Amino acid sequence: MLAGVLYCSDRSLVTRGIGLANVMQGLALGVEDYESAIGGLGGCPFAPGASGNIASEDLVYLLDEMGIDSGLSLDSMIEAAGIASRLMGRTLPAQVSRAGVSRAGPRLALHDASAAPTARG
Numbered sequence: 855m856l857a858g859v860l861y862c863s864d865r866s867l868v869t870r871g872i873g874l875a876n877v878m879q880g881l882a883l884g885v886e887d888y889e890s891a892i893g894g895l896g897g898c899p900f901a902p903g904a905s906g907n908i909a910s911e912d913l914v915y916l917l918d919e920m921g922i923d924s925g926l927s928l929d930s931m932i933e934a935a936g937i938a939s940r941l942m943g944r945t946l947p948a949q950v951s952r953a954g955v956s957r958a959g960p961r962l963a964l965h966d967a968s969a970a971p972t973a974r975g
Contacts, residue, residue: 893946909948
C-alpha cells in the first residue's frame with residue numbers, strides 16, 4: 855500500500871473452468887492487473903489438480919469483447935500460442951486458439967454487481 859492506494863492483482867488458475875469468471879469479477883471490483891500464460895501453459899505446485907493458467911489469448915479476447923484495450927495484439931497472442939503448441943508437441947488448453955475469434959466487436963460489458971442476484975449456500 856503506497857500513499858493510501860491499494861494495489862490489487864490476480865493470478866487465476868483455470869481449475870474447474872472459472873479463471874475468466876474470476877477475471878470478470880475482479881474487473882467489477884477494480885482489479886486491473888492479471889497474470890496469464892501463452893496457450894494456458896503452467897499450473898501451480900501448491901494447488902493440486904490445477905490444470906493451467908488463464909491463456910493469454912483467452913484473456914485478451916475477453917478484454918477485447920468487453921471493449922477494454924489491453925494494448926496487446928490478439929493475433930500475435932494466437933500466433934505465439936501456435937508456436938508454443940508446436941514446441942510442446944501437443945494441443946494447449948487455450949480456447950481462442952482452437953475456436954478462432956469473432957470480429958463482431960465488443961459484446962460484453964460489466965454491470966453493477968450489486969444489482970445481480972447471488973447464490974447462497
